[in-house]
Amino acid sequence: DAGVTQSPTHLIKTRGQQVTLRCSPKSGHDTVSWYQQALGQGPQFIFQYYEEEERQRGNFPDRFSGHQFPNYSSELNVNALLLGDSALYLCASRRVRGVGMNTEAFFGQGTRLTVV
Amino acid sequence: QKEVEQNSGPLSVPEGAIASLNCTYSDRGSQSFFWYRQYSGKSPELIMFIYSNGDKEDGRFTAQLNKASQYVSLLIRDSQPSDSATYLCAVTGGNTGFQKLVFGTGTRLLVSP
Numbered sequence: 001d002a003g004v005t006q007s008p009t010h011l012i013k014t015r016g017q018q019v020t021l022r023c024s025p026k027s028g029h030d031t032v033s034w035y036q037q038a039l040g041q042g043p044q045f046i047f048q049y050y051e052e053e054e055r056q057r058g059n060f061p062d063r064f065s066g067h068q069f070p071n072y073s074s075e076l077n078v079n080a081l082l083l084g085d086s087a088l089y090l091c092a093s094r095r096v097r098g099v100g101m102n103t104e105a106f107f108g109q110g111t112r113l114t115v116v
Numbered sequence: 117q118k119e120v121e122q123n124s125g126p127l128s129v130p131e132g133a134i135a136s137l138n139c140t141y142s143d144r145g146s147q148s149f150f151w152y153r154q155y156s157g158k159s160p161e162l163i164m165f166i167y168s169n170g171d172k173e174d175g176r177f178t179a180q181l182n183k184a185s186q187y188v189s190l191l192i193r194d195s196q197p198s199d200s201a202t203y204l205c206a207v208t209g210g211n212t213g214f215q216k217l218v219f220g221t222g223t224r225l226l227v228s229p
Contacts, residue, residue: 033217040221042120042220043217044219045217090159104150104165109159
């Protein structure tokens with residue numbers, strides 16, 4: 001059973017560029033959340049997708065956007081990259097559909113984004 | 117005041133000792149509590165979760181929750197050098213629906229041989 005998978009694992013971009021990160025949830029999971037983890041900090045919630053809609057959003061600017069596909073996979077897009085966007089981007093999946101079917105969140109291996 | 121607070125450490129314990137990690141949270145509506153372990157350069161790995169007041173044991177790990185004091189802790193018995201990592205405490209508003217995880221900054225644990 002594959003866990004949460006993210007791609008790419010590492011990425012280097014230049015200020016002002018745009019980036020797309022991808023996530024495939026754990027089998028049986030239907031909800032995907034994205035987190036940003038700066039060095040020495042805990043993960044910060046960006047947004048969450050369920051049934052292809054953004055359900056909740058953290059305190060991140062509109063430069064951060066996302067999408068969920070019918071197969072539950074998800075993308076995180078960041079436009080106009082800033083140096084401060086350099087971080088580990090984590091995808092977490094869980095299952096929320098169905099009575100008694102809520103599960104804990106499991107993380108992918110993350111994408112290390114460096115903006116230069 | 118931060119929503120979830122942890123001592124950044126490092127907490128140093130000798131091999132075989134009990135490591136005690138603590139976490140406080142500010143939102144009294146918080147209902148679900150999680151401990152994640154994160155090795156350097158890796159992603160968080162779920163090791164324990166607890167929803168009700170009291171203790172929950174899983175192998176060498178025990179999570180303790182006191183909602184009245186807004187306090188959750190993780191005890192690691194018979195600590196091993198492989199337990200050396202950052203331990204992240206996370207809380208959510210409930211155990212259903214679209215609840216985001218709110219993390220502390222983590223406590224770094226060092227277990228010396």
